[in-house]
Amino acid sequence: MKILLNRLKVSDISLILCCFSLHFLIAVDMLIIVPFSASIALDTGTSSAQAGYLTSAYALAAAAICLRVKGAKSAHKELIRLIALLVGITLTTLLTPVLNDFGLILLARAITGVFGGALAVINLNFMLLATSKQSKRKNTAVLLSAFPLALALGVPLLLSATSATNWQLGFQLLGGGFICLLILFALYHHYQDSAGAESTASLAPALSTSEPPATHKALRFALLIITSAVVSTFIVSTQYPVMLITTLNIPDSLLSWCYTVSGIGSFLAIQAYARVSLKNRSISHVITLLSIAMLVAIHLGFSTLEVVYAAITFIVFVIASSARTLIITTELISSLTVNDRVKMIGLQGAVQHFSVGLGSTISSTLITLGSDLSPDFTQVITVATALIMLTPILWWRNSGKETHSSDKPQSANSK
Numbered sequence: 001m002k003i004l005l006n007r008l009k010v011s012d013i014s015l016i017l018c019c020f021s022l023h024f025l026i027a028v029d030m031l032i033i034v035p036f037s038a039s040i041a042l043d044t045g046t047s048s049a050q051a052g053y054l055t056s057a058y059a060l061a062a063a064a065i066c067l068r069v070k071g072a073k074s075a076h077k078e079l080i081r082l083i084a085l086l087v088g089i090t091l092t093t094l095l096t097p098v099l100n101d102f103g104l105i106l107l108a109r110a111i112t113g114v115f116g117g118a119l120a121v122i123n124l125n126f127m128l129l130a131t132s133k134q135s136k137r138k139n140t141a142v143l144l145s146a147f148p149l150a151l152a153l154g155v156p157l158l159l160s161a162t163s164a165t166n167w168q169l170g171f172q173l174l175g176g177g178f179i180c181l182l183i184l185f186a187l188y189h190h191y192q193d194s195a196g197a198e199s200t201a202s203l204a205p206a207l208s209t210s211e212p213p214a215t216h217k218a219l220r221f222a223l224l225i226i227t228s229a230v231v232s233t234f235i236v237s238t239q240y241p242v243m244l245i246t247t248l249n250i251p252d253s254l255l256s257w258c259y260t261v262s263g264i265g266s267f268l269a270i271q272a273y274a275r276v277s278l279k280n281r282s283i284s285h286v287i288t289l290l291s292i293a294m295l296v297a298i299h300l301g302f303s304t305l306e307v308v309y310a311a312i313t314f315i316v317f318v319i320a321s322s323a324r325t326l327i328i329t330t331e332l333i334s335s336l337t338v339n340d341r342v343k344m345i346g347l348q349g350a351v352q353h354f355s356v357g358l359g360s361t362i363s364s365t366l367i368t369l370g371s372d373l374s375p376d377f378t379q380v381i382t383v384a385t386a387l388i389m390l391t392p393i394l395w396w397r398n399s400g401k402e403t404h405s406s407d408k409p410q411s412a413n414s415k
Contacts (some may be wrong), residue, residue, distance in 0.1 A: 016139055018184050019127040022086070023143050026116050026123075027150035029093060030058055030144035032158055032174070033109065034169040043167075044102040057110040062124045066349035071125030071341070078126040079189055085122060086182045088265050089115035094175035097168030121346045122242020128333075128341065137334040141274035144326045145267050156256075192296030218398075219340050222332040223351055225394045229328050230352050233321040235363040236298055237381055240314050246375060248307045258311050262318035269323040273330075283331055284399050288392040290327075293320040295388055302377055328395065 037051035073080045092112040099105045124143055130138050162170040244250040278286065294317055301313030329348060336344055366379040 014031060015188070016127065016142060018181060018188070019123055019139075020143055020146055021177075022123050022181050023120065023146035024150050024154060025174060025181065026089075026120055027135045027147045028154035028158060029089070029112065029174050030062070030116060031151060031155050032170055033058060035155070035159055036170060039167050040105060041102065044100060044105065046102040050102065053106055054109050058107050058113035058116065061110045061113030062120070063350045063354055064113045065117040066121055066346045069121045069346050070119060070343065071345050073129075075126060075129035076192065078122055078129055079185065079192070080120065080257055081093055082122045083182065083185050083189060084180060085115050085119045086185060089119060090178040090182060091176055093171055093178060094131075097171045117349060121349055123331075123384050125341070125345050128345075137330060138274045140209070141270055141326065141330045144330060145270040147268070148263045148266035148322050148326075152260050152267060156260060193366070200396075219336070219344060219347075221394075221398055222336070222344065223347055225332065225391065225398060226325075226329060226348050227351050228387065228391045229325045229393055231362070232384060232391060233294075235366075235380060235384045235387065236294075236317065237321065239363050239367065239377060240298075240301070240317065242375065243302060243316060243377055244310060245387055248305065248310055250307050250311060254307070258314050258318075262315045262322075265315065265319040266322035266326075269319055273323065273327055280399050283327065284392070284396055287324055287327060287395050290320045291388050291392045292323040293317075294386060298381055298384060302381055324391070330392070 031222070033054050037054045040054060041051040042048065072081065089112060092108055092115060096105060096108045099108060118313065124140070127139055127143055128136055158170050161173065241255060244255060273286075297313040297317035297320065301310045301317065302311070304310050333341060333344055333348070362383070363380050366383055368376045368379065
């Protein structure tokens, strides 16, 4: 046991691996309900039309709790909260397959959403508190890349293991994964206590109780940029597969392949970003180029009648939009002060959930029917074009402000 605990002392590698695995399982737990929902509704004697409520119950509960949860400023305290929440999500995940009433399963998914949303906030904040300042940007990017990997590999593998019908086994496997992580985090906590470390990593500077008004303004502007990025993405991403299915009759196997390739591509893109050192101006150029790639993809994809060609543009759009959102979120979170960061982590989670719903709603209202009653996406493309380019404009403005403000102290010090 002592040898095992000593191995856990490897701070960055072992800790990031555990935090990444937790984020990965949270993402799979959230996404897997989509393919499982129809089977759950049928098994509980409920109309399949009610299946969508299982997905929305988790998402709405997670969004609400993200607004309420505030990250702690002590890594030791955050680790205790993480373990407690991990116990909760383990129990609700394992309880779900035991239930045979749709209403109870719906309630269980809502409670799981509460634990999942809170864990996503606490896990990210704990990781930032427990790693060195030089590693924060890289580790944030690595952690956020768990979502596209869960979409590309986690969900398909779990569906394959359960044959897409035995949804009870799927939740049991997820619960087993949470148990393994619970043991690892508990061992890590035990090691810290036995070593006499009051904090997992006392890397955060002393925090003042008050912040200047300009900091709050910067926080609001950062949330505006994230909202712009997510809304402009989901206005298109929710309708892209609709276009591929209704207009081009894309085969199910090809559409599934598109999601797998785009998920892996997004994961690799954010991993590459995490491993290179870019200056602020270079980041601005990358965000602008990714926005242009999104525009090219939707204008070419929605205007072609070639299924394979449209599928390729769909993959390009998903990779470019996912990478853009993850880079923006990573840069904003890692650049904030600790006081603002603990607020930002929870707020950005809630903003992302609500922005997904807002983007989907806007896109649905913009679709019109053509003379042959087929959907016309012209208005969707027009509005999406404006919103997609709004994001780099906001980013350049924010980057310019940061550069200007950082120049002032330097000139003062030079005197």
